[in-house]
Amino acid sequence: ETGVTQTPRHLVMGMTNKKSLKCEQHLGHNAMYWYKQSAKKPLELMFVYSLEERVENNSVPSRFSPECPNSSHLFLHLHTLQPEDSALYLCASSQGQGAEEAFFGQGTRLTVV
Amino acid sequence: QQQVKQSPQSLIVQKGGIPIINCAYENTAFDYFPWYQQFPGKGPALLIAIRPDVSEKKEGRFTISFNKSAKQFSLHIMDSQPGDSATYFCAASIGTSGSRLTFGEGTQLTVNP
Numbered sequence: 001e002t003g004v005t006q007t008p009r010h011l012v013m014g015m016t017n018k019k020s021l022k023c024e025q026h027l028g029h030n031a032m033y034w035y036k037q038s039a040k041k042p043l044e045l046m047f048v049y050s051l052e053e054r055v056e057n058n059s060v061p062s063r064f065s066p067e068c069p070n071s072s073h074l075f076l077h078l079h080t081l082q083p084e085d086s087a088l089y090l091c092a093s094s095q096g097q098g099a100e101e102a103f104f105g106q107g108t109r110l111t112v113v
Numbered sequence: 114q115q116q117v118k119q120s121p122q123s124l125i126v127q128k129g130g131i132p133i134i135n136c137a138y139e140n141t142a143f144d145y146f147p148w149y150q151q152f153p154g155k156g157p158a159l160l161i162a163i164r165p166d167v168s169e170k171k172e173g174r175f176t177i178s179f180n181k182s183a184k185q186f187s188l189h190i191m192d193s194q195p196g197d198s199a200t201y202f203c204a205a206s207i208g209t210s211g212s213r214l215t216f217g218e219g220t221q222l223t224v225n226p
Contacts, residue, residue, distance in 0.1 A: 004156070033213075040122070040218065040219075041218060042117070042119075042202075042215070042216040042217055042218050042219070043157070043202065043214070043216040044216075045213060045214065045215075048213060056213070090156050090157070092156070097213065100145065100147070100162060101147075101159045101162075102159070102214065103158075104149075104156030104157050104158065105156050106154065106155055106156050107156055
């Protein structure tokens with residue numbers, strides 16, 4: 001699959017578990033993003049990475065920990081989540097932060113039990 | 114604080130109809146307004162976008178109408194088709210940060226055959 005790939009597609013985890021979401025982009029972009037999509041709520045921008053540096057953290061709880069080891073990969077490490085954290089987590093990338101188009105992955109459907 | 118408000122939440126039209134989705138924004142600093150289309154199981158994809166120096170933009174069957182004084186913009190889909198059934202999100206951003214998007218709540222469109 002080309003573009004932006006996210007794994008796993010679905011994840012069920014307990015509140016005491018630790019898991020990680022992975023995102024890989026094959027577009028040669030240098031900016032990557034995590035968004036949260038909850039039912040009947042707008043997509044929420046969580047983190048922005050540009051050239052592997054975190055440039056924005058939109059007041060996201062510390063139980064979400066992003067990591068960007070290189071410009072093609074982005075991770076979201078999860079620990080001690082709450083049921084209200086259940087949502088679709090979308091990764092996106094763009095050619096620079098000033099690009100007009102963000103390319104989204106298919107998302108990881110997370111359920112916290 | 115919801116900066117981009119979208120309506121309606123859901124919309125059902127017959128094939129050939131012209132669904133209209135409306136968005137209103139509060140932040141006058143926004144100067145880039147894209148629409149994203151999301152099919153089930155997929156991430157959002159850029160459909161069409163407008164900047165406030167024009168009042169209308171057409172791309173194929175999709176048209177954005179923009180009213181700067183009213184701080185409103187809308188998406189019109191001409192000759193709608195069942196394949197247009199999807200969730201549509203309006204969004205807004207500031208300056209060239211087109212990828213740091215503030216999204217509306219989404220509209221689930223169903224086009225019946």
